[in-house]
Amino acid sequence: MTTLAEFETDQTVDPQEFRQAMKFVPTPVAIVTAMTEDGPVGMTVGSFTSVSLSPTLVTFFVDVSSTTWPRLKTSPTFTINVLGHDKGDLCRAFSRKGSDRFDGVDWSVNKSGNPVLADASVSLECTTYSTLILGDHVQVVGEVRGFEVHDEGMPLVFFNGSFLDLADRA
Ligand SMILES: Cc1cc2nc3c(=O)[nH]c(=O)nc-3n(C[C@H](O)[C@H](O)[C@H](O)COP(=O)(O)O)c2cc1C
Structure with missing residues (x-):
């Protein structure tokens, strides 16, 4: 909806x-x-955050011009794959247009049937809770149905057009 x-x-x-x-x-x-x-879809977002503990809700925002969103929204569930500090290549691969974003990427399928990237530090299985058009973005709220912490290391952080170098803090 x-x-x-x-x-x-x-x-x-x-x-x-x-x-x-x-x-x-x-x-x-x-x-x-x-x-x-038509197979797996995925896109990089910097707008992911948690929303609520009861119920367990998370959110992200998608540009209304995204060509990935019309395909993503055909699924009633989605998975959030949070990236660690050294996964800049994955970030770039999944924001590139016109390429097979899963090419060469190691992934498996979780209980919801969605791709979990082997290099994700945290993965969260979500059902779509609500969507809301806000200006030129769609807010997607997901209810978290399960999650896994794969790596407790430093996160990938985007700042001023590039990634923060957090390697020495890992
Ligand atoms: C670090 C980073 C953060 C991004 N965050 C978002 C976001 O929150 N929402 C969004 O719609 N696009 C975001 N993008 C852009 C999309 O990943 C990318 O442009 C989009 O998937 C490509 O367009 P398409 O959906 O038409 O394939 C981000 C890109 C990067 C590199």
Whole structure:
């Protein structure tokens, strides 16, 4: 279900200047995966965060122009694969357009039937709880049905257009 939230806005901030400022807000990096009739799909998101403990909810935001989202949303479930500090290559592979993002990637299928990347540090199995159009993004909220912590090392963090070098803290 997608709800269109209609809010009155009187925008006073330039979107590109806003984007520049947001570069200085660090984000985690996760790959959202799902299994569809046409095979596995996945995309990199920096907008993943937890929402609620009871029920266990998480969220991420997808650009309405994403070509991955129309395929991802055909699945009632999805998996969040959180990346560790040395998995920048996976981040790039799953944000690249027009390529087979799973090519050369080691993955297996979890109970929900979705791909779990072997290199994920944390994987969370989710059912879609709600979706909401907010401006030029769709907020996807998932209810977590199961999770695994595969690696307790340092996370991959995106900041000012590149990855923070957290290797020496691992
Ligand atoms: C570090 C990083 C974080 C990203 N975060 C998001 C995000 O939160 N939401 C989003 O829609 N796209 C995000 N992207 C872009 C998508 O991964 C990518 O552009 C998209 O999957 C490619 O377009 P497609 O969906 O049409 O294939 C991010 C890319 C990178 C490199």
